[in-house]
Amino acid sequence: MSALRRFILKCRECGREYEPRLVYVCEECFGPLEVHYPELGRLNLSRSVIESRRKDLWRYLELLPIEDPRNIVSLGAGYTTLHKAERLGRKLGLRNLYLKEDITNPTHSFKDRPASVAVSRCLELGLKAVGCASTGNLAAATAAHAAKAGLPSFVFIPEGLEKEKIAQALSYGATIVEVKGTYDQANWLAARFAEEYEVGVVNVNIRPYYVEGSKTLAYEVCEQLGWKAPDHVIIPMASGALLNAINKGFNEFRELGLIDNGTRVSGAQPQGCSPIATAYQRGDEYVTPVERPETIAKSLAIGDPGDGNYALRTIRRTGGAAAAVSDPEIIEAVKDVASLEGIFVEPGAAVPVAALKRFVEDGIIDKDETVVCYLTGSGLKAPETLIEKVRPPIVIRPSVEELRKIMEVMGVA
Amino acid sequence: MSALRRFILKCRECGREYEPRLVYVCEECFGPLEVHYPELGRLNLSRSVIESRRKDLWRYLELLPIEDPRNIVSLGAGYTTLHKAERLGRKLGLRNLYLKEDITNPTHSFKDRPASVAVSRCLELGLKAVGCASTGNLAAATAAHAAKAGLPSFVFIPEGLEKEKIAQALSYGATIVEVKGTYDQANWLAARFAEEYEVGVVNVNIRPYYVEGSKTLAYEVCEQLGWKAPDHVIIPMASGALLNAINKGFNEFRELGLIDNGTRVSGAQPQGCSPIATAYQRGDEYVTPVERPETIAKSLAIGDPGDGNYALRTIRRTGGAAAAVSDPEIIEAVKDVASLEGIFVEPGAAVPVAALKRFVEDGIIDKDETVVCYLTGSGLKAPETLIEKVRPPIVIRPSVEELRKIMEVMGVA
16 A cells, blocks of 8 residues: 555545645635545554554554654644543433543643644645644644644734733744734635745645544544444534544544444534524524624634534534534533533533533433533633632631631531 | 552651551651552562553552542543653753653643542542642642542632632632631641541641652653653652652552662752752751742742652652752743743743753763653643743734735745
8 A cells, every 4th residue: 555545635525636735625616625545445454453552643543644654743632531421421311421521632622633633744745834823722732733843833813812812822932923903814814824835824725634633533432432433422613624523533433344333423502603503403504604703612703614514414414413502501511511520621612511401401312322522622721711600719717717617608517 | 468458657757557547647756657558569560460551540559549449539630641852852962851741631730640549538538528728730630539529629728819820620619718818827727627527638638648649650651661760850849749759659660570770869949949959959958948939930839848858868869969940940941841842831840841951061960861851730820921931923914915024034935
């Protein structure tokens, strides 16, 4: 099997194939390109081979778009804990609820997965620098992996972003380019950057490779469940790319014969920015963009989701569902996941848990099904969202009598 | 081998032995008690048995002070990446430099290790609640594990702490008791809490069990280096307990025959609070407390280190060294670790890297030695320390011409 033929690019719309170079849009029909593994069925990749490898996302090397393993840029992302959620499960009436705790990646969000693959591919393609447009998790993940690779990185942000949000990316030595304008304008300039220079903008001209990193979230869950796919997964949706990538992961594992059961794939969005969930509920075939996203789940505030129509199709084809949840429901979910399971997530990552409650109430999910919610980012990314919503400190003097008074109230004997 | 005799408590000063109950100070001589495994030599714990187990700190179950595995409270802490630091190593002239990236634990600091063991032991001892005095990492780790166990948790903090610092602990549902007074007074009240109620205060009456969690940082590094101890380790020192625990881990692995080489154990402190390093440099046998700690490495600001004298002895016995580094050196180290290796740590966690530079300059460490620096907490815990110290964003209009001007300056062609 020649290394070059292991993977190709293929247009999602017209199926035209391309050599895997620096191309991301079909020249024929302008459809998006995605990575395809033509020899997948002939790959000799067994469960025991995978099990013998190091516990990070690169254990699935043959299923990732890198030709030479020496180009791998890894900070150890992947193979995060699949957490059996006993207490949250009891509250919701579910016997087999799992949380994929993807907050323990190196920069504390799932974005380390696509960033690791994208920066590796940039190195492999001989590019001189990497970049992205981002206001948060992607900036940190891209900058960290670029630092490890020794490549300069450029992060395009809209004006007026709080300094705390970019401290992490700055720490890794990224050059922050603050664009006087909106996020869309920052995004536009990042795309020009990709066109004008020999650089890889991870979510623009490296996008086909980049999204492959996210599908390892499907592989790992199957492996962690004893080589069995979950009955149902719930995924936060921004552009919709994560949901499609995870579904692609399940499909590839089935094609390889590593699992044999199917998975219903559901998506969750915040009400203040729910173009995909709204289209699902209306029965529309295409997503209508949201003009002004307004939600505490900042990491999901993409009004015009690039992969929205594909996500919609995936949800329907797999028999999944989509829900839009309110800010109070999201905060409640953050508190539930933290106080019942000990996992502190950012609002965007709690959206699937809030949606899960709805799905259970609506009878979409049965109590015996194996359900996985993907928790995609740490609560430390946005601690301010919670401060006003939790019980404030109890203030006392340093005295044993005052301590006793509190403990009496708290029921500690 | 009876479960109860697997481990006992033993006074570090007079050697008196105790059944492993809720006792932490020797009744004879008031010395601190520590966990001792009398049958260690007869334990049939092989490399392959350990290798076959799940990748978290509980893979070393026989070496941890829990009688019944059903009491284990785990969020998946442990078995974090041992990161080969090629670029930082080159800068410092070291060929075998490793960073133990302990920021990817569930609450993003090494404190998840002792907290996991302590809360498990609290459950095992039938205690009704857990607590700690802390201004940061320990509060989050304790509250998270208590949440997972379904035990109420109480965190004692001094007055005037910024809300951001306690948001994480609050999220897990901890009751925050703000004590009108200093950190010492909060600590004092936490100790009273341990005395007055049937509760476990992790770093007071559960302390002997608690510190055992930290020694897994030694075990893992040996395993990750192919069952070989590093030549030299550098550890941040606050109370000194972490350094002693890691040294205990190396000793136990040697006693078990799992490794056979020795390790020099060095400690690092910030200049604004360096009682142990100062005593080392002066040749003193005992540590003199620091009245007013003042450093950006807040997590190391313990003026009167409980385990300081023991840490001093460990450093000297193993042929290690101790250094006190300045705030500018610490910030430089944060930037180096982030920009060369893609790992963003809090100032306290960068202190060993700053000390490492000194050790190399002073000829204490040779270029071929295998060196491990312990990175104990994520930079997201204290992003504000870095914001004013890194290169600010470059501000431009959304225009290709302005983009070109920047890229020319940056040398991107």
